[in-house]
Amino acid sequence: MxxxxxxxxxxxxxxxxxERGETRGGVKQDQLGISRNVEIEIDKNGDWKPKGVLTGEKAERAKGTRPAEVNHGSILVGVDVEYVDEEIGGQYVRRRVPLRGGVTxxxxxxxxxxxxxxxxxxxxxxxxxxxxxxxxxxxxxxxxxxxxxxxxxxxxxxxxxxxxxxxxxxxxxxxxxxxxxxxxxxxxxxxxxxxxxxxxxxxxxxAGLPWRAEPLRLKPQAKLVKLIELSRVAAQGGE
Known part of the structure; x- marks a missing residue:
């Protein structure tokens, strides 16, 4: 690290x-648009490379081949819940209610x-x-x-x-x-x-300290570029 x-x-x-508001689930979109329908390979050293696009509605895939394994792809945001005891008709009833989220x-x-x-x-x-x-x-x-x-x-x-x-x-x-x-x-x-x-x-x-005058420009790895390209193909139905 x-x-x-x-x-x-x-x-x-x-x-x-x-004042807290209502919690709603949703999806946190990946900024690069990486699709879950793209398969990757991870070697024994933990390095990865794109493999291809999955086809079909229920395409088979090996375990550990999702882009999420290397921190790429959208994230499903769930709704946290809590259990509250309420008195109804002289009896306590436990209800499952969503936690309130968002604020004003x-x-x-x-x-x-x-x-x-x-x-x-x-x-x-x-x-x-x-x-x-x-x-x-x-x-x-x-x-x-x-x-x-x-x-x-x-x-x-x-x-x-x-x-x-x-x-x-x-x-x-x-x-x-x-x-x-x-x-x-x-x-x-x-x-x-x-x-x-x-x-x-x-x-x-x-004082003699080195200083970079020009901006440091970063270039994405070829495998990341390929992963984005395959994700765009997957978004178009694998064509």
Missing amino acids: GNKFARRLVSEIIGVGV CDYALQTSVISLAGLRRLRFPIGANATPEQDDAARAVLCAMGLLAVAASRERGYALRSRCDLVPDGIAPVEVVHCDGSVQSFSLDGAGAIALYREAVEAAKK
């Missing part, structure tokens, strides 16, 4: 004055925290060399990147799901909580966050 790092930036949105709230409150103590634990050696100046410069870039992410997200707004768009009510202050508990507040909009980020990047370059 690779290395794991504790989060240095945590942001959450909570609803205040919540008076307003949403977002809190974002960048852990400076967490950033101080990170080290950024270049080869066999590591200096406090380079570590501080790299930490400053990460902190500026986090501030930019929060500021830009607030200015662009949040589309959490269908019919759930959040718009900020003014510019939220940024608070620096010092080790003695004292708080220093200041305002930071998107333009200010961009300027701060660029300044931190230039300082990191001067």
